[in-house]
Amino acid sequence: RRNRAGSSHLEQLLIKVGFIFQLPDGVNISKEARSAISRAASVFVLYATSCANNFAMKGKRKTLNAGDVLSAMEEMEFQRFVAPLKESLEVYRREQKGKKEARKDKDKKADSEEQDKSREEENDDDDERMEEEEQNDEEEVDN
Numbered sequence: 807r808r809n810r811a812g813s814s815h816l817e818q819l820l821i822k823v824g825f826i827f828q829l830p831d832g833v834n835i836s837k838e839a840r841s842a843i844s845r846a847a848s849v850f851v852l853y854a855t856s857c858a859n860n861f862a863m864k865g866k867r868k869t870l871n872a873g874d875v876l877s878a879m880e881e882m883e884f885q886r887f888v889a890p891l892k893e894s895l896e897v898y899r900r901e902q903k904g905k906k907e908a909r910k911d912k913d914k915k916a917d918s919e920e921q922d923k924s925r926e927e928e929n930d931d932d933d934e935r936m937e938e939e940e941q942n943d944e945e946e947v948d949n
Contacts (some may be wrong), residue, residue, distance in 0.1 A: 821931070853882070854878050854879070854882065855878075857877075857878035857881050857882055858870045858874040858875045858877070858878040859876060860873070860878075861873070861874040861877045861883065862874045872895050875891070876888055876892065876895075879891065881888060
């Protein structure tokens with residue numbers, strides 16, 4: 807797909823990646839080379855996805871998982887990337903676990919505060935009922 811300026815989404819992504827990953831000083835990439843790298847990256851991602859999908863299908867699943875991607879990398883003879891990918895996956899999982907635990911803690915705190923508030927309201931209601939009963943008792947005594 808091309809946008810109005812004539813560059814593809816992948817080419818724009820490559821430009822963004824170029825800003826994220828700093829090129830060594832003195833290295834410039836021509837538009838033609840950028841386009842070629844973008845297309846190569848697109849083909850690589852599609853091929854890796856296809857290989858990973860084969861592993862998912864062998865497992866009678868429709869959803870690709872991290873294991874499928876790692877197996878695909880090995881099948882594609884990119885073994886040297888498997889260890890760094892596993893490390894990145896572990897870091898990601900730890901971060902997600904930390905976020906999940908933080909959310910649980912926040913929810914527990916909110917639940918606790920809500921329960922405290924509910925108890926206070928119940929106590930207030932009890933106090934009001936007791937006051938009403940006392941007033942009723944006093945009125946009955948007066949009558």
